[in-house]
Amino acid sequence: MKSESQTSGKEAPKASNGNNAASGSDDYDPHLHRNVENPTTTMQTFAHFLKASIGSGVLAMPSAFANAGYITGPVLTLIIGGIAVHCLHILINSMYALCKRKRVPYMTFSEAMTIGLHDGPPIFKFVLPIATPLVDGFLAFYHFGICCVYVVFISESIKQIVDEYLVVLDVRLHMCFILIPLFLLYSIRSLRTLAPFSTTANLMLFVGFGIVLYYIFATLPPISTRKPFQEISRLPIFFGTVLFAIEAVGVILAIEEKMAKPKSYIKPFGVLNVGMAIVLSLYTLLGFFGYWEYGDEALGSVTLNIPQEAVLAQVAKIIFAITTWITYALQGYVTADIIWNKYLSKRVKNKSRHVLYELLIRATIVLLTFCFAVAIPDLSLFLSLVGSFCLSILGLIFPALLQICVQYGGGYGVWKLMLVKNLLLMAFGIFGGVVGSYVSIVQIIDNYNT
Template sequence: MTSLPHSSSSQRSIPLNSGRGESSSGSGLLGRSFHSRDYMSTSPAAGEDEREGSGSQLVTPVIDDSEVEGEGGRYLSHTSLESFGKRRARSAASVLQGKDGELEEADDEDWFDLPNPNRRKEHLTSDLQTFIHLLKGNVGTGLLAMPLAVKNAGYILGPIGLLVLGIIATHCMLLLVKCSQRLSRRHNVDSLNYAEVMKFAILERTSHPILGTIGLYGVNIFLTLTQFGFCAIYFVFIGDSLSRVAQGAFDFELSTKAGIAIILPLVIVCCWIRELEGLTMFSLVANICILFSLVVILYEMVYQLSVGEGDEEAAIRRKSLTAFNLKSLPLYFGSAVYAFEGIGMVLPLENKMEKPHHFKKIVVLGMVVIVATYIVFGLLGYLVYGDGICPSITLNLQSPARVAANTIFTIVVLYYAYAIFASYMLQFYVPMDFLEIPFFRLIRAESYIDRLFYSHPRLHTPVKWILRTVFRTVIVSITAGLAVVIPDLDGLITLIGAVASAALAFIFPPLLQLLTFWEAKPPLLHLPHIGISLPWAFTVAKCIAIFTLGVLGSVTGTVFSIISIVQFFEEKPHCPA
């Protein structure tokens, strides 16, 4: 590896491993890879700084050096690293050079196609793996709650609202990726997570670092609330499912809390997996289970619509449905926004892609499938079960007169419980992506832990694994505890959707677009071949409209959700202490 000027500064040095992972030419490369985040990145030196034939690599910190450690390797101070920061920036900027060598501003749509020279090269996922993760991250308990959401809005207003919200959610996902790609190139880093995108976007418009830090922590708080809320909801769903199976198949009384306690150890062990690659098989099997379950549920709903009689007569045939239900519209908003739960996974998935320029097509295709599925199941579920719909439609699957059908329904409940179990691991990956950094920074504040990490290389790996495992175990246990305290599936779904999901899905993305692209001011729509071009003012108006929708829905949805949860406890004779 090309030597860098040594600094005599007293600043703490960053250890870099050398001699591990040598290239074929003999040049040293970084031998250590970081699974949860990339803290160091490498790229060829550019321009006059590149030494031909040396295979030199420049190494620069990306986000934080608190997670970087070495095993007897070389040390570089921050001052040394900063000495070539500008040269590195010129290397990344060369991607956007025009014919005359001048730096050109890429079109708004081009940010999906430009390669990022700093992107990591290890543990990448294929297009199919990414598509599977995207489907699995969105098609979860939210789909099963769609009939209840349609009930809260009406069989006409509900599907229309799902279509509109689905289009907006997809657009906001793509906005988030665009902003991330542009800012990562501008700041010369391999990738950014949601919170880092907010931080750098704010710093584009202000010179006060404290504002960027506030934005970073703000997004992290909402991400943590959302993802951990999802995880708590998954525990409630699995507990309800196990209770339903025990009662229906074995005539055994099993409470939701007992079901949560049974599944907790398995969830803890599986959440020790730290790579998306390790979760692919879980997601693939879960998608197969979901597909089978959805086919059975769809068949049952169509059956009851066509031939159901007596207790199984469809609600639409009893003419007991509502077309427009404005009274509970805030609850509908919370459930619907919760269903589009995948925005927190967008950047982790895109950052792990082998071909990130395909991500836009994958998102659009995946969201078309997801929104269509939501509308079909939400509408049919309400038409069949009417006001008797449960928070999860799987709890409505029972037919005492049909023994074979009841057996299949039990299998469906178990299959979907497994699918939600797999979703837990995928959703759990997102907050761990950024929570482990401050965790290790905190424990290293203790002098003994710091000495253990830096003075005993042989103990470093097992000690770090143990600490990370304990941390993940505690977090999983906290989400299980939340599920035990508030076992109201419907109330939790609407509350999490209104409080946190609305901010991440509808409030933050338009703000990010305005902050990131304010100077470039790209048109909202530019089709020169047919003479259509909507100026930047339309983009501003669109962002304000989406932001307003998110704020109004979040405030009203939160209030109505809290009222719903209070009513749930008032109606339950055995509330948790």
């Protein structure tokens, strides 16, 4: 898999006047000119999509529903999911349109934003000088945030097992204990080498989910003991957590790039729509029944709610701790790749030292994720903060802004409905991001002070 920071195997296309497409560009199909090494079939891509979208975020859904209620939760999950899918369609279609206009087979997210802003309305030109580092920066920070969440999740899971069978220790000590294992796996710099680990993690996840669902359905209380609605003040936390769970912009773009038949990705019954329908159904069901079972006691990961003394529950915690440890290296790959390969490696002239310096960068990233996790050990609040801040921008605001820029030369349709729609999406993203981040930060500070 190739991260968003990597180029498409050629020099980034130069920005030109997007209002005057190159002669014959209407006949140019970027999909037919992609030269993909070892392309994936539609079914393989579908499997990758499900794996990328169904991860540890699904385990946070009961906690998210505790901030919304069992009626508000499912409705808003489907609405947020629908908006997220629409924005992904916007992003992929806009990138395709720019590739067609510039007659290149592929361009990355940051390249597309730079060229789109150059060709778009003058009002957005002030962002142009920082467009590429801005997109890359948010992608790198988002995946860094995921890694911080994973440090907390792994430590909490191990703590419950150790507390039960050995000795009770502070969760921060467990974070110290996993530093070396995290760095050892994170020192693997090749996704090809990580592939066997990923495959193993995939198989283990099926077993882990089965155990969790067994405990959820075992002792459901009367639904009347749960709240159908929650206070509006708690919804920003719900928004951030759900957005974190269902959005994976970088991965979704990367697997589309590797397809042998990329047109099947965004068909009405293509990989994106069908895959997201399955993902949203699973997230809604786990959130609903998990909240029904645990109510306001639902923790940042449902694995922290299942019985601590049961051996089967401990097996599930071990499984998810191991799979999350493996996923840490995959998610962190994007951050290291952007920081080192795109920005720092070119500054080191002595190539014999590249491996050493990259390993030092990776070690620094591991230490920083540890520091953030120690400072903010509340998993649910960290999920909400990362989701609200980064994904509101990457998954909602930037795609809408890119489509505004791409359609600038050709117009926005009757009554400029396309422009109005995208401005509303940007407003929704800004509002959700600002409010969600503010509420998350306030609660993090309150928890820290207490």
